[in-house]
Amino acid sequence: MIKTIIFDFGDVFINLDKPATFRELQKLAIKELPEDMLHINKEYEMGLISSESFISSYINNFSSLSQERIIAAWNAILIDFPKYRYHFIKKLAKEKNYRLILLSNTNEIHIDWVKEKVPFFEEFKSCFDEFYLSHEINLRKPNSDIFEFVLNKHQLKAEECLFIDDVLENTNAAKKLGIHVWNLEPTREDVIDLFTTNKALF
Template structure:
């Protein structure tokens, strides 16, 4: 194995919107905002790079005017929930020291990924990245995995992909990429040890 490919949300950075929203809103409002924002077509369009944050704010506040201020606040500030999952980030440093090539493959908004790159130095360890908003493709579409393999001349059998969503792992496997399904909170170190990667 030569190449370790990481998803970002819930693998490298914490992404738990319910927990984040509960800091600011009661249970009822939190539930509404989870549906209105994080289950919206606009959220998918952000991942696809079809719209930017201000477009999403405009669209969602028009649809849900009674939540105008709440939607605006959440969409302008949601990246603050994305804090490093430190145990996993520590493993990134370890894998880099061992000589593995490291890559990112993630569904992520254009503005948000630039914010993450500026906020967290560990992203400099990565040799390359394929981000959904830049490609106008989202996992588990096989084409986004093919972009990564082709762009960085990676052999699938020499690569392993770590993601919290099983559908994304299964799509990688159809292309011959090895996978680690890592549900939120699971221990990445033990999974890497099982495969003798560390």
């Protein structure tokens, strides 16, 4: 029996255009990111470097970038947050049938954009029993330690948890720990169909 539902944020609640940041960088004559910059991206996502250091790293590597340009390119991935999904999680929270946890790989610049552009973000956040962002807990998916952190902190049994994420690498990592998973495909599935798509679990 599922007692805890763990949700990703991007492409589960908020719509993303994942190639958008690189498309914007290409417009600024940046054809590819060197390995050290990809490493910096991961460090930033884990909150191991500040937004200032992250932006400086890009400006130091690419003369075509300014602070404004890197922030605009970085945030191009974020599209919109359909309000019906907020209503879905709000209803789920009100029913109190499951412990609800959000577990997202994200970063300060993206969350600042969400706070500015999504007027119901704080209400959305309050729907969850726990709200974990990778840059705040210094852990990121698909590393197993982020799932172990959630399980151990809340004394959860893996077989009583369902994890929802659009990235197969992330759901595979959770599955290895015995967690039930739904690898949601955002082009043809929607989180609001949780119970019909996964009715065998409920």
